Amino acid sequence: MSYNYELLIIGAGSGGLAAAKRAAAYDINVAVVEKESLGGTCVNRGCIPKKLMVYAADFALQDQLATSYGWSECQRQINWSQFLSKVHHHIDKLNQSYLQTLEEAGIDPIFVIGDCTNRIPLTPVAIAEGQAVVDTAIGNQPQSVNYDSVPSAVFTRPEAATVGMTQSKALQKFGDSVRCYRTEFKPMLYSLSEQDEKVMIKLIAEGENQRIVGAQMVGEHAADIIQTLAVAIRQGVNKQELNATICIHPTIGEEVLTLE
Template identity: 30%
Template sequence: MSYDFDLFVIGAGSGGIATARRAAEYGAKVGIAEYDRLGGTCVNRGCVPKKLMVYAAHFPHVFEEAKGYGWSEVKSSLNWDTMITAVNDEVTRLNGIYQRMLDNSKVELFHGHASFVASHTIAIGEQQITADKILIAVGGKPHRPNILGIEHAIVSDDIFNLKEQPKKLVILGGGYIGCEFACILNGLGTEVIQIIRGDKILRGFDDDIRTEIQQGMINHGIQLYTDAQLIAIEKTDNGVAISVGKGDTAETVYADAVSLAAVGRKPNLHNLGLENTGVKLHDGAIAVDQYSHTAENHIFALGDCTNNINLTPVAINEGRAFADTVFGGKSRFMTYENIPTAVFTSPEAATVGLTEAEAREQYGDSIKVYRSKFRPMYYTLAGKDEKTLMKLIVDEKTDKVLGAHMVGDHAAEIIQGVAIALKMGATKANFDATVGIHPSSAEEFVTMR
């Protein structure tokens, strides 16, 4: 049978675009559909604009810390509109780059919502397109919990479009998205209250990281309601009233403008027409094998819609592995061990490998943990009691480093390098034999005894 395309990709986020371009390099005729802006969550509503706002939130601290180094006091205020406009202008610039990348790769872009009408046929508006192979890369979307008045809450995507800075903000959720936005808005001068169901933020991360970041956030002025739940949200003349339950008691918290719901994301499968295919779901996500195959042999899926490891670089790697295998004759698949990740809170954190709890579960009593906690040199003259935590988890039987964790300035930049060592199977002896760069925080990773 003759098809319009060798490969058609639904979703032009980072994973979908990377896959389309790689397949086209191998000579495949490729089409891609996107109903929103190019680049997906990362470029438009996630990594990029969020990190730019992280930078913006750091300046007040730098102004204050500079006085310890002899600089005169700085009186400065934030122009929210200028910042948001600059952030969104950069996003628009990146959209243009993605468009040029697709054009240069001769990937045909279709603007509109794509859905299956048959296993080889995609409808985009009134147009129907056939493809030999189809890749689903539609990403995820924010989850809105079933709470009375939730329609009065914004989700994480909306924060980049606020016309005015909220003076007081309530954040629901203790995952990395909620924690990052709590720190961003707090750094920009908003009064922040964060509500979490458990006793600690960042479930799934190493416990030392969770404890250190949580205390750091509290020290920086974020009000944290632990072991609590949001009962209802009510619109008022002056903003919103949030009913918060804790045990058998409840109290009302008022915010001047909005309440940010940041309680996770779900695969974005609405109106995709999967019922017209043999694709199967597992826990609300598309089920795939290690080669990104779905239950229908010619349909593939990757990225956040499979709810595996929801990170942009993972989706990109999955996509390139798929293209190499299917169109390049180079069979390979994505491996998920020792994937580094960062949390851009204040303080910042980054991690690679096993948490201490995971290591003890897998390796038992052979685990040895090395920790170092100190005040970085930068803060001595600044007169601040900011701490950095570094942690290595080692299997004493093999001396292999199983996990590396850090809380502190530049954690992401430092752990990226450490991740290479773990990926190569480095031992504690390899770390010990490495000469440190002095004076730096990073040298602690090779001097811990």
């Protein structure tokens, strides 16, 4: 059997799948090379199962906090076999969805081993890179990926997230024009509890107009808040513009907009 393809994609992880689907939109013959399950590390061993496990752990944390709000104590145990079975079932459904999507797009899978990425090891970055490659090579629309303000998070409890420059990197690049704004407080969720839970938010600004070049946060909703700030940083928003924005009260996010 002969195979005639205009594009061969090695690896069906996040980047490979994004490139394949983008290439199919250009109406060319595409093949995806992958020995293991579709979706790569993110779907099968990383992002998805990791976040599901964090969600499972949250129920135990909520039980500890519930008594502070008047709920009676209860003793619950997790059935790990049942939980892991559900996780694997969910991942299998995702893989089936990928197979169906590739077939509907006219993309033929060839089962071989493949993995070749060495930039920022994050799923959204891989997706952006895959799309940029296809747009440049096939669509005649040259694209590049901006790696300067890529947000990232650690899905522990509490969450931690960052985007842009850290304080030390900003000082190295801009020197004495850097100014840091930092706050630490107890989130409202724990206001009735004796638990000493904290949220930390830090903004790094530079220059006379105090352009925001970085942000870090540890605490509840850190990932969602920081990835929203990524848009502001890419657009060159300054500290005064953040402070002039009317916030939603009471929220953790308002602390970013009122930080002094």
